[in-house]
Amino acid sequence: MKIKNLLKELDFMAECRKYGLGFWQCPNSLFLVMGIIIIFTMILTYYVGIHLVDPEVVIAMVSIVTIVLLVIGHSVVNSFSRVVEANRMKSEFVSIVSHQLRTPLSALKWSLDLLRSERLGQINVKQKEYLDIINDSGVKMIRLVNDLLNVNRIEEGRFEMQPKFFVLNDVIQNTIDELKVMAKAQNINLIFENNGKYEVFADQEKIRMVVQNLIDNAIKYSKKEGGEVRISLKSIEKGRMVKVNVKDNGIGISDLVKKQVFGKFFRGDNLIKQKVEGTGLGLFIAKGIIKLSGGDMGFESVENIGSDFWFTLPLPEKK
Ligand code: ADP
Numbered sequence: 604m605k606i607k608n609l610l611k612e613l614d615f616m617a618e619c620r621k622y623g624l625g626f627w628q629c630p631n632s633l634f635l636v637m638g639i640i641i642i643f644t645m646i647l648t649y650y651v652g653i654h655l656v657d658p659e660v661v662i663a664m665v666s667i668v669t670i671v672l673l674v675i676g677h678s679v680v681n682s683f684s685r686v687v688e689a690n691r692m693k694s695e696f697v698s699i700v701s702h703q704l705r706t707p708l709s710a711l712k713w714s715l716d717l718l719r720s721e722r723l724g725q726i727n728v729k730q731k732e733y734l735d736i737i738n739d740s741g742v743k744m745i746r747l748v749n750d751l752l753n754v755n756r757i758e759e760g761r762f763e764m765q766p767k768f769f770v771l772n773d774v775i776q777n778t779i780d781e782l783k784v785m786a787k788a789q790n791i792n793l794i795f796e797n798n799g800k801y802e803v804f805a806d807q808e809k810i811r812m813v814v815q816n817l818i819d820n821a822i823k824y825s826k827k828e829g830g831e832v833r834i835s836l837k838s839i840e841k842g843r844m845v846k847v848n849v850k851d852n853g854i855g856i857s858d859l860v861k862k863q864v865f866g867k868f869f870r871g872d873n874l875i876k877q878k879v880e881g882t883g884l885g886l887f888i889a890k891g892i893i894k895l896s897g898g899d900m901g902f903e904s905v906e907n908i909g910s911d912f913w914f915t916l917p918l919p920e921k922k
Contacts, residue, residue: 616629616631616632619631619632627678628678628681628682628685629682630679630682630683630686633675633678633679633682634679636675637672637675637676637679640668640671640672640675641672644664644665644668647664648661648664648665651664694755694758694759697751697754697755698751698752698755700751701748701751701752701755702752704744704748705745705748705752708741708744708745708748709745711741712738712741712742712745715734715737715738715741716738718734719731719734719735719738743880747882750882750884750885750888751884753884753888753891754867754884754887754888757887757888757891757892757895762891762892762895764805764806764809764892764895764896765806765808766804766805766806766896767804767805767806767807768802768803768804768919769802769803769805769807770800770801770802771801771802771803771810771836771845771847771916772797772799772800772801772836774807774810774811774814775795775797775814775834775836775847776795776797777811778811778814778815778818779793779795779818779834781815782815782818782819782822785819785822786822786832789822789825789827789830790827790828790829790830791822791825791830791831791832792830792831792832793818793822793832793834794831794832794833794834795834795835796833796834796835796836797836798835798836798837799836799837799838801836801838801845801918802918802919803845803916803917803918803919804917804919805896805897805916806892806896809892809896810892810896810916812888812889812892813889813892813893813900813914814847814849816885816886816888816889817847817849817889817912817914818832818834818849819885820849820885820886820912821849821850821851821853821910821912822851823879823880823881824851824853824854824871824879824910825851825852825853825854826852826853826854829852830851830852830853831851831852832849832850832851833848833849833850833851834847834848834849834850835847835848835850836848838918839915842918842921843917843918844898844915844916844917844918845915845916845918846913846914846915847913847914847915847916848911848912848913849911849912849913850909850910850911850912851909851910851911852908852909853909853910854871854906854907855904855905855906855907855908855909855910856871856902856904856906856910857871857906858906860872861904864886864902865886865887865890865900866887867883867884867887868882868883868884869883869886869887870882870883886900889914893914893915893916896916896917897916897917898914898915898916898917899914899915900912900913900914900915901913901914
């Protein structure tokens with residue numbers, strides 16, 4: 604498996620194909636060509652230098668090679684600029700589409716709520732069933748659009764935080780209360796080791812999103828039977844930080860993909876088999892929120908044994 608990964612790393616053309624760039628436009632292949640030219644020139648200069656006494660020839664040779672390297676270097680810089688520009692355009696596209704989708708989706712949700720409230724007239728059971736299905740899909744679309752907008756805000760550094768003092772224990776308890784029904788439906792035991800009382804200065808709603816994401820994931824990626832999710836908090840770093848752990852005994856994460864877990868749109872391939880819904884944006888947003896709040900986020904996980912996701916937040920100094 605390790606050799607397979609190494610070969611994958613060495614297949615630089617795969618990267619070029621991924622970016623849709625040809626051999627002479629791709630930074631990876633151009634770097635390789637540059638490297639070969641440099642090594643070749645060094646060896647050639649050495650031999651020419653010791654066999655030819657004429658320094659002008661050596662100078663001319665080195666000058667020609669320098670010009671060639673400058674041209675290649677220029678192409679590398681151009682290719683990088685194109686990749687960066689394409690990335691910027693992609694983000695802009697996602698942002699525009701998400702913004703444009705928000706208004707019609709809100710109108711859809713508003714109209715549906717009105718119909719379902721029966722203020723415009725009675726609806727029968729069958730009609731209600733279908734309106735509920737449309738409503739569920741609408742809620743999912745609104746969530747996705749909001750996630751995409753949040754990703755965009757985090758990437759562009761304009762994710763606004765509105766910090767205030769609040770008790771972290773209460774936010775965790777409320778989130779657990781909200782998710783209890785979902786956990787129970789899947790036969791999963793939610794345990795909160797509510798020790799101590801930790802008041803933090805952060806954006807309460809966004810921290811609630813983080814806690815919800817971690818517990819939601821722990822439930823989603825748990826074992827079907829005998830699942831257990833244990834949430835705990837404690838102070839660390841001599842009381843300067845509080846650490847929250849969300850530990851499950853679920854499917855875990857394989858070593859091969861651990862590095863990608865906090866990346867955008869990452870979804871473990873073992874989930875495809877299990878048909879668990881998700882977008883792969885939750886942890887990217889959660890880590891962004893925690894970093895902006897002055898904390899950090901990470902996890903330990905063993906495949907088929909379970910995962911332990913954690914985040915830290917600074918504790919205000921005691922006067
Ligand atoms: P989503 O849950 O929508 O796919 P996330 O960003 O929240 O997106 O999680 C990204 C991926 O990380 C998940 O698709 C899953 O593969 C993995 N993951 C997250 N939490 C857990 C967990 N508690 N146990 C196992 N895998 C997890």
